[in-house]
Amino acid sequence: MNIMNRNLPSAAALVVFLLLFGCSNDNPVDTSIPDESDGRLTITNDDGILDGQMDYSDTSEVEVDTTMVPTSRLAKRSGTAAIRLRLRATSNPPTVSGQKLQATHVVLNGNYAYVSYNTQGNTYLGGVDIIDISNVRRPSLRSRATIVGTDVSAIFYANNKAYLAEATEDTGFVYPAVIEEIEIQNNRLTLNSRRKGVSSYVATDIKVSGGKIWVTSGSGGAGTGGLTILDATTLNVITEDLFLDARSVDISGSTAAVLQGSGATLRTYNTSTNGFLTSYYVGGATIPESKSILDVVLDRAFVAAGDAGVRVFSFTSGTVIDSLARVTVSGLSPTVTVTNAVSISRDLLFAANGEAGVYVAEADFNMESVPTSDPDLRYQGSLKFSTKQSANFVASNSDILFIATGTGGLKIVEIL
Numbered sequence: 264m265n266i267m268n269r270n271l272p273s274a275a276a277l278v279v280f281l282l283l284f285g286c287s288n289d290n291p292v293d294t295s296i297p298d299e300s301d302g303r304l305t306i307t308n309d310d311g312i313l314d315g316q317m318d319y320s321d322t323s324e325v326e327v328d329t330t331m332v333p334t335s336r337l338a339k340r341s342g343t344a345a346i347r348l349r350l351r352a353t354s355n356p357p358t359v360s361g362q363k364l365q366a367t368h369v370v371l372n373g374n375y376a377y378v379s380y381n382t383q384g385n386t387y388l389g390g391v392d393i394i395d396i397s398n399v400r401r402p403s404l405r406s407r408a409t410i411v412g413t414d415v416s417a418i419f420y421a422n423n424k425a426y427l428a429e430a431t432e433d434t435g436f437v438y439p440a441v442i443e444e445i446e447i448q449n450n451r452l453t454l455n456s457r458r459k460g461v462s463s464y465v466a467t468d469i470k471v472s473g474g475k476i477w478v479t480s481g482s483g484g485a486g487t488g489g490l491t492i493l494d495a496t497t498l499n500v501i502t503e504d505l506f507l508d509a510r511s512v513d514i515s516g517s518t519a520a521v522l523q524g525s526g527a528t529l530r531t532y533n534t535s536t537n538g539f540l541t542s543y544y545v546g547g548a549t550i551p552e553s554k555s556i557l558d559v560v561l562d563r564a565f566v567a568a569g570d571a572g573v574r575v576f577s578f579t580s581g582t583v584i585d586s587l588a589r590v591t592v593s594g595l596s597p598t599v600t601v602t603n604a605v606s607i608s609r610d611l612l613f614a615a616n617g618e619a620g621v622y623v624a625e626a627d628f629n630m631e632s633v634p635t636s637d638p639d640l641r642y643q644g645s646l647k648f649s650t651k652q653s654a655n656f657v658a659s660n661s662d663i664l665f666i667a668t669g670t671g672g673l674k675i676v677e678i679l
Contacts, residue, residue: 366667428466463488547571
């Protein structure tokens with residue numbers, strides 16, 4: 264069929280064109296979801312406003328610097344010959360009540376990335392972004408929420424909902440730690456939300472699996488904290504296991520693993536019965552109230568162990584099978600170069616090391632597809648950007664790397 268047949272009136276030709284090609288987008292976005300606010304939660308879905316929050320001015324290749332890596336742990340294939348990265352965009356953080364927020368967590372699901380934000384100090388302000396990464400070379404901000412009176416520590420996506428681990432100043436809850444569920448319609452955030460309180464000062468991490476919400480919360484003078492399991496339909500508490508300094512949770516198959524700090528310990532649970540299984544000491548994470556994220560891949564737990572760097576634990580052997588010591592940088596206090604988060608992409612491990620930046624290490628096989636083997640992790644080096652910024656969180660898949668750099672925004676990097 265000739266779409267541009269001269270015998271068709273121009274309006275009819277346009278109708279035929281839209282009928283044939285209007286549904287070709289694999290990631291349709293419903294522009295009818297309005298900007299709206301209830302005073303606490305404010306939703307922005309206006310493309311004109313959102314597009315202005317993305318900075319595409321710097322798309323330089325990211326250098327991998329080997330000078331700060333101990334030669335004893337240097338990869339055999341080092342530098343840009345081993346890995347190539349290119350900065351594609353920087354997403355500027357939301358500003359609420361005149362204060363710029365900082366990214367705290369990123370989760371990737373299909374063609375979208377979901378980002379959470381909080382603010383430093385005693386002020387409770389938070390936010391959520393949805394970023395379209397279907398075109399890795401031109402990621403776009405599709406939806407944004409800002410939240411007054413609430414910090415957001417972590418985010419998870421499931422079943423067209425964003426699940427948030429939070430701390431609130433709302434005195435209607437027994438403790439400041441709460442979770443929140445925000446409905447998503449056609450990849451846009453809405454005002455439809457529900458909240459539920461859990462024990463302690465702040466909810467630190469959250470996952471959804473098998474119709475249940477698994478949330479960790481940490482102590483800070485309000486309640487004990489620990490692991491709380493809730494029904495995802497009703498938000499009713501199914502059970503809780505209370506203990507101090509619960510920092511992160513991840514789920515793989517029939518096992519949920521929880522990272523407890525102050526001498527990092529992995530606590531495991533059966534996802535069917537919710538029952539506690541056993542605990543394993545891995546060491547590190549001794550700095551109180553610090554962020555330490557757990558990434559479970561197959562039979563291994565990759566632990567961001569704070570002052571102890573990275574620890575790799577095998578559930579098969581029940582032991583720590585590899586580690587990368589915390590990076591020390593001349594002129595920086597060791598307290599600001601701790602490992603906050605790790606992320607696995609095939610044979611690569613990315614570690615967010617605070618003011619020391621992001622370091623990349625490589626294994627001798629694809630850690631996402633080969634189970635039981637012990638990886639020999641070795642540093643390739645640190646990622647160098649045009650401006651020095653602290654790395655608070657990393658998330659990656661085989662194509663893209665997200666780096667949360669505090670108020671400096673979210674770096675979106677293509678893995679070439």
